[in-house]
Amino acid sequence: MQALLRAVISFRDERDWAQYHNPKDLAISLTLEAAELLEIFQWKSPEQVQAMKSDEQACRRVKEELGDVLIYALNLANEFTFDPAEVVLEKLAINGRKYPVEKAKGRADKYSAYEE
Amino acid sequence: MQALLRAVISFRDERDWAQYHNPKDLAISLTLEAAELLEIFQWKSPEQVQAMKSDEQACRRVKEELGDVLIYALNLANEFTFDPAEVVLEKLAINGRKYPVEKAKGRADKYSAYEE
Amino acid sequence: MQALLRAVISFRDERDWAQYHNPKDLAISLTLEAAELLEIFQWKSPEQVQAMKSDEQACRRVKEELGDVLIYALNLANEFTFDPAEVVLEKLAINGRKYPVEKAKGRADKYSAYEE
Amino acid sequence: MQALLRAVISFRDERDWAQYHNPKDLAISLTLEAAELLEIFQWKSPEQVQAMKSDEQACRRVKEELGDVLIYALNLANEFTFDPAEVVLEKLAINGRKYPVEKAKGRADKYSAYEE
Numbered sequence: 001m002q003a004l005l006r007a008v009i010s011f012r013d014e015r016d017w018a019q020y021h022n023p024k025d026l027a028i029s030l031t032l033e034a035a036e037l038l039e040i041f042q043w044k045s046p047e048q049v050q051a052m053k054s055d056e057q058a059c060r061r062v063k064e065e066l067g068d069v070l071i072y073a074l075n076l077a078n079e080f081t082f083d084p085a086e087v088v089l090e091k092l093a094i095n096g097r098k099y100p101v102e103k104a105k106g107r108a109d110k111y112s113a114y115e116e
Numbered sequence: 117m118q119a120l121l122r123a124v125i126s127f128r129d130e131r132d133w134a135q136y137h138n139p140k141d142l143a144i145s146l147t148l149e150a151a152e153l154l155e156i157f158q159w160k161s162p163e164q165v166q167a168m169k170s171d172e173q174a175c176r177r178v179k180e181e182l183g184d185v186l187i188y189a190l191n192l193a194n195e196f197t198f199d200p201a202e203v204v205l206e207k208l209a210i211n212g213r214k215y216p217v218e219k220a221k222g223r224a225d226k227y228s229a230y231e232e
Numbered sequence: 233m234q235a236l237l238r239a240v241i242s243f244r245d246e247r248d249w250a251q252y253h254n255p256k257d258l259a260i261s262l263t264l265e266a267a268e269l270l271e272i273f274q275w276k277s278p279e280q281v282q283a284m285k286s287d288e289q290a291c292r293r294v295k296e297e298l299g300d301v302l303i304y305a306l307n308l309a310n311e312f313t314f315d316p317a318e319v320v321l322e323k324l325a326i327n328g329r330k331y332p333v334e335k336a337k338g339r340a341d342k343y344s345a346y347e348e
Numbered sequence: 349m350q351a352l353l354r355a356v357i358s359f360r361d362e363r364d365w366a367q368y369h370n371p372k373d374l375a376i377s378l379t380l381e382a383a384e385l386l387e388i389f390q391w392k393s394p395e396q397v398q399a400m401k402s403d404e405q406a407c408r409r410v411k412e413e414l415g416d417v418l419i420y421a422l423n424l425a426n427e428f429t430f431d432p433a434e435v436v437l438e439k440l441a442i443n444g445r446k447y448p449v450e451k452a453k454g455r456a457d458k459y460s461a462y463e464e
Contacts, residue, residue: 001117004204011208015220023178024157024165025391027150030185031263032390034143034150035383037192041140042380043373046278049140059196062139066193067207069146070200073185076153080175084186088120091183092127104131141275147379148274151267158264159257162394233349236436243440247452255410256389256397259382262417266375266382269424273372281372291428294371298425299439301378302432305417308385312407316418320352323415324359336363 001085008074023079030072037065117201124190139195146188153181233317240306255311262304269297349433356422371427378420385413 012018040061041049052058077084128134156177157165168174193200244250272293273281284290309316360366388409389397400406425432 001120004117004201007205007208011211014217015215017220020391022162022165023168024160024162027154027157028260028386028390031147031150031154032383032387034147034185035380038143038147038376039380041143042376043368044140046138046140049138052139053196062192062196063198063203064207064210066189066198067203067210069150069185069189070204071207071211073182073189074204076178077182080169080178082179082182085120087179087183088186088190089123091180091187092123094180094183095127095187099131101130104133136275144270144274144376148267148271151264154260155264158260159252233352236349236433239437239440243443246449247447249452254394254397255400256392256394259386259389263379263382263386266379266417270375270379273375276372278370278372281370284371285428294424294428295430295435296439296442298421298430299435299442301382301417301421302436303439303443305414305421306436308410309414312401312410314411314414317352319411319415320418320422321355323412323419324355326412326415327359327419331363333362336365 001083005074005078005084008071009078012075021075021079023076026072026076026079030069030076033065033068033072037062037069040065117199121190121194121200124187125194128191137191137195139192142188142192142195146185146192149181149184149188153178153185156181233315237306237310237316240303241310244307253307253311255308258304258308258311262301262308265297265300265304269294269301272297349431353422353426353432356419357426360423369423369427371424374420374424374427378417378424381413381416381420385410385417388413 012021040052040058044052052062074084077087128137156168156174160168168178190200193203244253272284272290276284284294306316309319360369388400388406392400400410422432425435
């Protein structure tokens with residue numbers, strides 16, 4: 001993760017783009033890329049969505065948009081000097097306390113009100 | 117990255133939640149979390165946004181929402197059996213060809229039409 | 233539409249809130265409310281979605297979030313002194329030229345690449 | 349509003365597109381259009397945002413994306429047989445009780461935690 005963060009920040013600094021990066025605009029950009037990723041699945045039925053996993057063009061589009069999402073997420077983590085790995089692990093821990101295994105497993109109704 | 121991905125997938129499987137995860141709903145969830153992250157900066161001026169970097173409560177909120185975004189991004193990468201590190205590095209390469217350093221560096225007007 | 237716009241602007245001015253409204257933050261708010269509306273359908277299958285039309289609580293939630301979306305849309309139209317009715321009719325005209333009836337009707341494949 | 353709703357539904361029915369419209373996909377589409385609207389303001393400073401109000405090209409882009417947002421909002425209202433005007437007026441009433449004039453007016457700090 002640290003190596004990826006360095007690659008993302010190098011890319012930004014090689015082009016002298018840090019001047020444009022601030023948390024609010026990075027959060028906006030992250031939202032816009034998430035929407036571009038969601039757009040790939042717009043109007044698709046559950047069957048069509050599963051079929052996309054073996055469609056080369058669909059996979060390529062998803063990979064590219066997911067890349068944009070991750071790049072902005074890493075840039076945002078950097079703004080607050082967060083360790084991306086720590087960000088994930090800490091939230092998994094919080095989620096683990098909110099949804100302990102013994103309560104969550106096997107309860108189909110869990111997902112009717114699920115909210116990570 | 118691989119270790120983080122395994123942690124995220126284990127969390128899902130311990131609770132038997134893979135049955136609810138499909139690309140479209142994961143992309144929706146990623147968009148919703150990105151919006152919750154953006155909400156932290158709603159109405160804030162550029163000055164207020166910079167001040168948040170040294171505000172403990174704001175930092176904690178950003179860290180948690182960023183965690184949710186990254187967790188869904190990793191779950192989505194897993195759906196398509198992507199290596200998250202590869203997803204980032206490949207998109208940086210694509211962006212590098214689109215915005216070569218010699219063209220991008222120092223050009224303040226670059227950001228008026230900037231689109232990663 | 234004009235009456236609705238006046239009601240929305242009066243609400244804002246009674247509270248002296250125009251000082252906080254600017255196009256960018258209104259566009260952010262509109263995106264956040266759209267996400268809250270989408271959240272109502274998170275994880276829901278096509279069958280569950282149709283069932284929501286006759287579920288009183290679901291209908292109430294949708295109505296409220298849709299209200300927030302429309303209120304911000306009207307505030308944004310006001311920022312640019314647009315007539316909301318004209319905004320809709322002009323875009324329908326643009327869409328009509330892009331998707332003429334003779335070409336669009338009956339073509340099931342239209343929606344595989346549909347983009348309004 | 350009723351006339352606008354009829355225009356939007358006629359457009360859909362002339363092309364036989366009702367078959368593709370369901371609440372969840374309409375909510376997704378509304379979110380995607382809100383993001384396209386927000387994108388117009390990506391990276392823009394408060395000063396640049398105000399300047400856009402007198403920029404013909406920017407105004408045209410905002411008008412078109414706002415049109416898409418309103419069209420999907422009207423389609424979604426129709427799915428639940430809501431009267432769009434009622435949707436707005438009821439939410440203004442709810443907001444009015446949440447933020448009574450006597451409490452809200454003049455309080456600059458109101459917007460630090462403002463949430464419609």
